Amino acid sequence: MKRHMIVLLILSLFLTGCWDKRELNELAITVAMGIDKVEDEFQLTAQVVVPSEVSMKQSSGRSPVTLFQAKGETVYEALRKMTISSPRKIYPGHLRMLVIGEELAQEGIGESLELLSRDWELRSDFYVVVAKDKTAAEILNVSTPIESIPANKMFNTLKTSENSWSATKGITLDDLISDLISDGQNPVLSGIYITGNEESGSSKQNVESITPSAQILYDYLAVFNKDKLVGWLTERESIGYNYITNSIKTTVTSVSCPEKGKASIEVIQFKSDMKGKINKGEPEVDVNIQVEGNVGSVECHINLKEPVTIEELEKIYEKEVKESIDQTIETAQKQYKTDIFGFGQAIHRSNPKTWKKIKEQWDEKFTDMVVNVEVDLKLRRTGTVNKSFLKSLQE
Amino acid sequence: MMRNIKINSNQFLVLVIFFTIGTSILEVPSALADKTNQDAWITAIIGTGIGLLVIWFFTWIALWFPTLTYIQITEKIFGKWIGRVASLIFISLPLLYTSSLLFQSGNFLNTHMMPYTPMVALNILMVGILVMGVYLGLETIARSAEILFAFFFLAFFVFVLLIAPEIRIENVQPVFEVNLKNMLQSSLFLVITSSVNAIVILMIFPAFLNKVKQARRSFLIGNLIGGIVIIIITFLSVSVLGADKTANEIFPSFELAKRISTGDFIERIEVLMASLWIISLYFKMILYFYATVFGIAQVLNLKDYRPLTMPLGLIVMVLSLVIYPNVVYKQDMNITTEYSFSLIVGIFIPLLLALIYGIRKKSLKKELNSSK
Amino acid sequence: MLKVIGILLVAAVIWRVEVPSLLQKNYKKELVVFLLFLSIGVGLGIVQALGKPIPNPMDFLTFIFNPLNDTFFR
Structure with a gap:
């Protein structure tokens, strides 16, 4: 009897690994995030994958991603607040893109990046870009051909153009922060913008024609002084x-x-x-x-x-x-x-x-x-x- | 001095064929079509004919002393010191051309298949098998040539068969438009790359052949077969691609392979065909490299040539990266400096050799008899 | 720098393969010639790896043969 108890106790030790368990169906996998400043508050936009639409077997023709939005006085607050509209908890571990609105960039990006560098769920291998003439939310609201998940399209486009054309530069959060804090080096970021009719950009019809009516494009580099956007290079x-x-x-x-x-x-x-x-x-x-x-x-x-x-x-x-x-x-x-x-x-x-x-x-x-x-x-x-x-x- | 290495005349035949085809298969059509347009294939025939005369001349020299290599013959006839100088000049030719061919193999892959791979990486691999081949010795080289020969000719046969439907006979008309003088001038490229440079083969002929009389025939027949392959390739290039396109292409025969499309089924096989040129390039290169290593060992009277193989591989490797800064420079060198160099080493010095041999014939014979 | 180390490693391997057997057979002259060529090779390799220009033997030949080239081949 005593022996059995010990075995049970030892086995229960393994259960501690389940304390923080989160199953895949409880997570909202976020692939892109946008940060804007709206009336002194941070507005956070998350592009979340709809799992049933990206699976090969059955898709009902709905959009493969969806957007959730929330405002808060800090980025972290906004992130948690998002659960008021999202059925699952936002999980940023697979983040590919972080889009920063131009207005926010002009005021300074330092504060908003602080959470992202601190949060344990984030990996720092995603690219950071600046939305040119637009808010980040608008950029994330465009559907894309070839890569059905817009965040992947943005990620791969940047990577390809960086490798074979070299007028853009893919900068990860790590690079950005080390540029920000080091003396004698100020950061640059690639710009991103939309051409065409962005009204129809968010619907799935956008990608059903050969030429999408709205397209996401990269612009050239945004120049920063410390953490403030000061202008653009040609x-x-x-x-x-x-x-x-x-x-x-x-x-x-x-x-x-x-x-x-x-x-x-x-x-x-x-x-x-x-x-x-x-x-x-x-x-x-x-x-x-x-x-x-x-x-x-x-x-x-x-x-x-x-x-x-x-x-x-x-x-x-x-x-x-x-x-x-x-x-x-x-x-x-x-x-x-x-x-x-x-x-x-x-x-x-x-x-x-x-x-x-x-x-x-x-x-x-x-x-x-x-x-x-x-x-x-x-x-x-x-x-x-x-x-x-x-x-x-x-x- | 060395172990008693002997190869038979069949193996020798195969080596000579590979040497003759060598780089010519890639470059000759373009060089010939540049000046003689649609008559390039006639020029190739003329070039092969002259080439055979050159080879006959070489065998004639080599057979004065059937047991000696070219370097030993030079030293015998010119005397020790002048002979050594002549030998060193002779060795610098295969040394330089090994690097040149190494550049070519890297350049070919860089141009058509792997543009972003640094040439160093491609050349290191090539030098690897080059050094390995020479290290293992002449017999190994000869035997592997025999084995790959079967594959080579099978692939070549398939190649010709598949491209034949694309021939437009209008492309080679009018025949004989170019005058003979231009043809002779253009054919020099083929004569030099395929035949004059074959002087390096005198490092193995006749000293390392078991039946010298047969080997002489193999030398001539090998050169002829190689020449025929070049004539066929040139004819195909001009008749399929047209004279202007052939002249403009850097590697016309590769372009030719791209045209293969039989029944919408056998197509895009140019990379498979590229193995043709890589094989022939390799054997030409290895003969140059063997002549370099073996030649140096002989001039310096070493007991074994093999310790020199790897250090020379390193040197050749570095040279291959510096001798041609770009392809345009290379093509210019091919028809100027390399002409002069090959002609001096391959024609002028041997002629001088023949002259002095004629004068010293009697005393040399006496010396040879007394030493026996 | 990495390239230089690579070349030295290659040289070390070549040394390891050749030198013991040369010593064993007591081939003195061969050893000297071997070392000469090895050092030339390593030297050229290092200069090339460091990106310094190496004189091109082809330019040298062109210089010698220029009169010949000009009369016959241009």
Whole structure:
């Protein structure tokens, strides 16, 4: 008898694992969240998967996701309050996207991120983006083709465009927070916006036509000063930003031919190196960019059988890319006055002592510091053909 | 000095065929069609003919001393010191061309299949099997060539059969539009890549062959068969793709394989066909590499060549990454500097050799007899 | 840096494979030549891995053969 009791007691020990049990059918799996500021309150929007619609076997044609919304004085309050409309508890463990409304971003994103960095259920591998000209709720309210869950579409679009076009940048919560707290580096975030008729965007009919009437698109980078949105970069500047910060994987850049016309260079290998130094007491940064590329297309009349042509193209590319990088730096220095590139950190790494002295006035120092940009392109291949057929077209 | 390695004349035949086809299968159609347009295939025939003469010349030299390699012959005829200098110049050719071919294999895969894989990664794999082959020795190379030969010709036969329906005979008309002088000039590319560079084969012929007389026939027949393959490929390229497209493509025969579409069923098999060029490229490369390693060992009078294989593999690997900064440069080098280099090493020095041999014939014979 | 370590590792493996048997057979000359080529290979490899330019032998040949190239092949 005594033996049996002991066995029972030991077995019951395993039950402690069930204390915090939550079954799948008690959870509202949230894939995207939006935070806006409405009348001094945080408005939280959660995009939640409807499990019966994403299962392969039986779907009744309803939308695969649904939105819940709640307001509160803090984000956490709003999150819990959501249960007044949601039948299940919001579970953010599978979060892919966090969308921040533009208005909130202008006021500062720090407070709203605090909960997200503290909450144990969240993994920090989701992307953070800023809704351009819109509230976050409006962005989350658009249905999308191909990926039936809009959050997945946003996630994958950002990932793909970051890898193969490089005018956007996928920034996770971790990256964002480390940019926010570190001296000498201010964050950027990708922007997201809607084109077309957003009224019909939320219904399922939106994805039933070949061209959806409302579409979610990425815009270029949003520039922050500390945690406040101060402006937007253009497309060219966004690419320039990614050039400087070594965040290009592959991209295509068009360059002008020696005579009229355009050619495009496909970047296949990319490396950019940032080194800080102190020159006569003033901080300086060298940016050294090494690119390997192929000739992607030739829309002009050049003779690709001559090695000289390749050298010429390399020179033009180097010059044009350097120009657009210089332009980006100037925009950051003169227009927005915020060090989004992490030049301050580069100085910090190379000259820690001087950095301590200039740290306080870094914002002023940054605006008129010297940045030496060097671009080195090596063209390797010309695709599957050498001479362009346009050449014979001309003759 | 070395173990007694012997390969038979059939194995030698296969090696010569692979050497002749080598890179030519990928590049010759484009190079020939550039100047001679639709007559490229006639140029290929002319090139093969001249190539056979060159090979005959090589065998003639080699058979003066049927037990010696080319390096030993050079030293015998030129004397020790001038001979060594000539030998070093000779060895630099296969050394350079091993890296060149290594670049080609990486470049081919980079262009058509794996654009974002760094070439280093592709080349490391290739160098791996290259070093392995040379390390295992000539017999192993010859036997594996024999085995892969069957596959090669089966695939080639299927390839020709499948692409044949796409032939547009209008593409090769009018025949003989280009004058003979242009043809001779263009055919130089084929003569050099397939035949003049075959001087490196004199490192195994006739010293490592068991029946020298038969081997001489194998050398000539191998070159002829290889040449025929090139002629067929060139003809197919021009007649299927058209002369201009052939000239513009970097790898016309791969483009050719993309055109295969039989009954909407057998199509998209170009990657399978790519194994054709990889095999022939590999054996050409390995013959170059073997000549390099073995040649260095012989010039320095080493007892074993194998310790040098891996260090030279490393050198060749690095060279393959630096010798051609880009493909345009490569194509330019192919028809200028490499022409000169091949002609100096493959024609000029052997001619000099023949001249001096003629003068010193008697004393050399006496020396040979007295040493016996 | 990782690449340099990789090359040194490869060199170490080559060393491990070749040197003991060379010593055993008492092949002195072979050992010297082996070491010479190994160090050339490792040296070139490291320079390449660090991204420094290596003189191109093809440029050297082009320099030598330029007169020949110009008269015949251009």
